[in-house]
Amino acid sequence: MIKSVLIFLLIYSTSIEQMQGLGYLEETVLLLIMMMDEEAYGFSVSQAYEEHMGKSISISAIHAVMSRLEKKGLIESFMGGATAERGGRRKRIFQATAAGKAVIAEIKASRQKLWNLIPDLR
């Protein structure tokens, strides 16, 4: 019950501060989805993750992360085209929502602020 209240709050408040509870994996996947632009679905994201992060990840983990992100309202989805490799099954294509993009921007900004404060790198 507490969980549903929290989700409710997450969805209906526009305050970005409250959205910052984003895990490392969630952030990465969100970035990948934004990067892939309309080509992001379970398998392709897992491929991209392996390619760019140099680590392998299971498709189910990607699915779980994406469904979490969707619940938080950071990404949205629609059913895309079917291909022969998938045996005629459609893909669920994910896109970042405005909220998602804002969260990423916010994270980047706050990180940058910290980066800028590191003396050695200045």
Place this chain on the structure above:
Amino acid sequence: MKPHPTPPKWADRFLIWFCSEELLEEIQGDLHEAFLYRYHKHGRTTANRLFIADVFRFFKPYAFEKYSRAKQFLPMYNNYFKIAIRNILHRKSFTGINLLGLTIGVSAVMLIGLYLHHELTYDRDTPAADRIYRLMNNYRAQTYSSMYFADYNDSAPEVQLRLLDYLRGQDAVEAAAHFVPSQSAIGGGGQFYVAFDNRRFVAENALFTNSGASFQEIFPQEFIMGTPEEAFYGFNKIILTESLAERWFGGNWSDQALIGKALTIEDEVFALAGVVADVPGNRHYDFDFIIHQKSIPSWGAYTYLKLNPGVDPARMIGQLNADVDKIYPGYTEDELSKGITAVALPDIHFTEGTLYELKPVARPAYLTTFALVALVILLIIWTNYTNLSVAMYADRQKEMGMRKVLGARPRDISFQLLTEAVLLALLCLPFCWMIIYTLLPHFNELMALELSTGLSYQPLTLLAMLGLLLITGLFSGLYPALAYGRRPSLRLFGKPAGKPVAGRFFNFRNVLLTGQFMMVVGLLSITWYIYQQMEYVRTKDLGYQREGIIYFNIDGAEKYTKLKTALERLPEIRSVGANGVPGSEMYNQLTYKMQDTEVTLSDGTDQYMDYGSLKTLGIRCEACQALEAGKERVFVINRTAAEKLARIKGVSPEELVGETLITEPEWENEEFGFGVPHVIDGIIDDFKYFSLKYPNQSHLLTVSAEPGWAYEMLVRAETDQWSATISKIAAAYETVESVRPFDFNFLEDRLEQLYTDERRSGILMGSLSLVAIILALMGLAGIVSYIAYGRQKEIGIRKVLGASAGSILWTFNREFTLLMAVATVIALPLSMLLAAKWLEGFAFRIVPQFWVVLLSGTGALILVMLLVSIQARKAALKQPVEVLRSE
């Protein structure tokens, strides 16, 4: 185009099976795409392996979610629980009745379950129990549960071991052992005076064995102190149970150096050789301490053998019977010996009719009855819940209709209702546990059991309780769940509350109620029959007097005569006698025949008592008056024996007087040739020396003027102050006897003890019927209050139109009266049949009367009417304006 390679079919199907429809397409698509990619990159094996791994990685709640993404904010299961809890809290009377009913019912069933478990596991946890057998000797018409030694009481230690030596010499036998518990029929009973460290203790329940190592091999005892190897090495060893060690040496016995301690038992010295755990209640033997000595102080012993695996016991016993003359010289020539048989260890507790059995055996009929009663109680609980929820859901129909309109499927409704039932049932768990924990000691006392309250802590018991509650919850919720799940929403909206589910008289609810009433009437009647039989047994004319008589042991005729003289000086003592105390278990029988006929009968019970005993018991015997005229002894037979003998001889029983009867005609002796001749001096009326469970026996009674020997005494007194009289008797006793303490009992109590098992089952049956009645009435109360609530407006209108409160109450009662009548009619033959079955255990018994059932039915009906009227009173007395004003 070449078809694509496909991933393992079974994994694919598994995915389809568990994955929710909404998610399946994308997940399956992704996995297939990945499979193809890996197939080309790494080959089939790797791709298959990874595909299977991926499928299993999806096997988690995330993928099961059966509702669409749009509904994700409405966690359905949470909602079920929330609604269930709200309903449980909101409908307090419904919840209260159900909780109370479930708790009482399930606790009762659990207690019965514990009892049945105890009875059914007798000796079963002895290792390799199915390979252990007890030898039994068949002699005359009886089966002895013990074997005798070749020279009976005179057997030398080597002779006592002759049977064991033979058995141990067989390839088929792994081990063979003798033992005799002192409290058994062949053990001599009595108390032991144990002395050590200048202290004296009284002990009972010894177990004598001359083959300790084999005993330990067949019946492994858990040694807490000492080792079995040393304890049973050599003789004159004593091994205590834990509780006896605690009694003798205090709570810190385990810290003391007890091994090797010298204990004196009646002038003989024994070395304490070990302490073992107490014997569990579900063993067919029992002891407080084991005495391992060279010679068993008895004429025989209980004999056990453990066969090697895979040996056919019938062959082994056949071999034993073929060689039996080597052990018992002349066995096969003795026509009274009918061969040796064996009973498997787990069957001992269920084998009826063996002589000198160590513990009362279980009667399967009783166990079945208790299991049935448990089932009846479960049925009543289920029916209660079903009926109550049907009544209650009547005003929740709108809720369910609304759910359906909003898209709930039938199974969603069913699932929700089942959740409520199961949740309610599980709420009972702590209460049930508490009740069992409190009741178990009382239950033990009632049933003479030793079920430990620790049982209620055992995970298995808790698990069983949980399982029982779960099943109860599921069964209870099944009907409402299915019925409301399937009902079309329109009908859910249309029905007014409180009306019967269907218009017919025999609708589902009424059928269940009739069943309940039937079971209640049946249980009541059977309890009544049991009570009647117990009263019958208590008051039945036994052919002798039983009031105002005490009995106790005496050591020899000399002490008896002295004590008799002393007692007869007391004014309140009416008469004193030696031997012949009635109410024992059946003992060995002997053969007898008339001198001039050939037919030998083998069911004679011979008895000896002095004239004093006969007079104390008030047995009428005209022939015995000769004793007063100076005759030394009189031989009489009872009518049962006389009729049997007269039929053989072709004369009337009275004509037997003066003829000669020969006992044990097969026994060749120097004095009389064959057997012992007795001239029949008279015939006495039958008297019930044994339990009324057995028919009249043939008694051959020798009454003597002065007893040649005496081992027990009967004293009849006429007094209002028994305690004063008994202390006078005790004082007189102590003047003649200094070793054995005075230990008396009333004859009436002894006779009642013959029916302990029956009385116990009667009390248990009575308590369970009480539980059943309370449960049924509680269920009814709930139903009536809901009906009354639902019919408020109808009642209001009736009152406006001039109906009286009485006539309104009658409209409620009418239906239940009819149901009760139907139930009584069905219960009538059933309960009479069951009672007759139970009564078969008695040779002397009541005839089940049909009016008992009718009266039980009427009694139950009065209770029901009372309850219905109380419940409906509020509705009937309410001002019509209060219920009608809203319209």
